[in-house]
Amino acid sequence: SQTIHQWPATLVQPVxxxxxLECTVEGTSNPNLxxxxxxxxxxxxxxxxxxxxxxxxSEVPQNLSASRPQDRQFILSSKKLLLSxxxxxLCAWSVAETxxxxxxxxxxxx
Amino acid sequence: xxxxxxxxxxxSVQEAETVTLSCTYDTSESDYYLxxxxxxxxxxxxxxxxxxxxxxQNATENRFSVNFQKAAKSFSLKISDxxxxxxxxxxxxxxxxxxxxxTFGEGTQLTVNP
Numbered sequence: 555s556q557t558i559h560q561w562p563a564t565l566v567q568p569v570x571x572x573x574x575l576e577c578t579v580e581g582t583s584n585p586n587l588x589x590x591x592x593x594x595x596x597x598x599x600x601x602x603x604x605x606x607x608x609x610x611x612s613e614v615p616q617n618l619s620a621s622r623p624q625d626r627q628f629i630l631s632s633k634k635l636l637l638s639x640x641x642x643x644l645c646a647w648s649v650a651e652t653x654x655x656x657x658x659x660x661x662x663x664x
Numbered sequence: 665x666x667x668x669x670x671x672x673x674x675x676s677v678q679e680a681e682t683v684t685l686s687c688t689y690d691t692s693e694s695d696y697y698l699x700x701x702x703x704x705x706x707x708x709x710x711x712x713x714x715x716x717x718x719x720x721q722n723a724t725e726n727r728f729s730v731n732f733q734k735a736a737k738s739f740s741l742k743i744s745d746x747x748x749x750x751x752x753x754x755x756x757x758x759x760x761x762x763x764x765x766x767t768f769g770e771g772t773q774l775t776v777n778p
Contacts, residue, residue: 597768660707
């Protein structure tokens with residue numbers, strides 16, 4: 555069966571520091587991969603998605619970037635974090651119409 | 665652009681009773697998918713149920729069922745025999761057949777009272 559991992563689970567970072575969040579999927583090949591952000595008590599906002607290695611589509615211009623160095627690995631990065639980058643980050647995968655989500659990363663920028 | 669509206673920010677239900685969560689959406693497309701996801705306090709998004717727009721039959725998964733009204737662009741979720749573990753934020757989501765993005769509503773917080 556397929557599983558999706560995200561780490562770290564929680565992260566506290568100072569403003570201006572770099573960021574790297576990692577997501578990996580097991581048990582499937584050539585998945586579509588997604589990064590979402592969720593503010594407290596709100597819906598999800600799609601940040602990036604990828605349909606293959608090295609193929610990244612950005613949905614919202616911002617301080618973040620994404621990369622897909624391997625088929626089942628998706629990385630969310632920033633060179634310099636802003637206070638507004640705080641939130642809950644969810645990775646998801648799909649091979650058909652349904653997206654399945656990872657456990658998420660809580661990011662607090664101070 | 666597609667939009668998804670959940671007009672009930674909060675709902676409550678007594679244990680063992682039935683509750684219905686509302687969702688409406690706006691689209692000009694005829695072929696799409698609709699989903700309900702559950703987000704418990706752990707915040708992991710869990711798929712509850714899925715509906716394909718070309719199927720007239722309403723989807724059912726155990727105690728969860730939907731009332732899909734395509735002409736009215738309505739997609740409500742009914743939870744029967746509510747359990748304490750059903751307490752969560754519920755999100756309605758839309759996906760076009762043509763595009764990979766999911767569009768989410770703002771969610772409904774469901775409380776289950778013992």
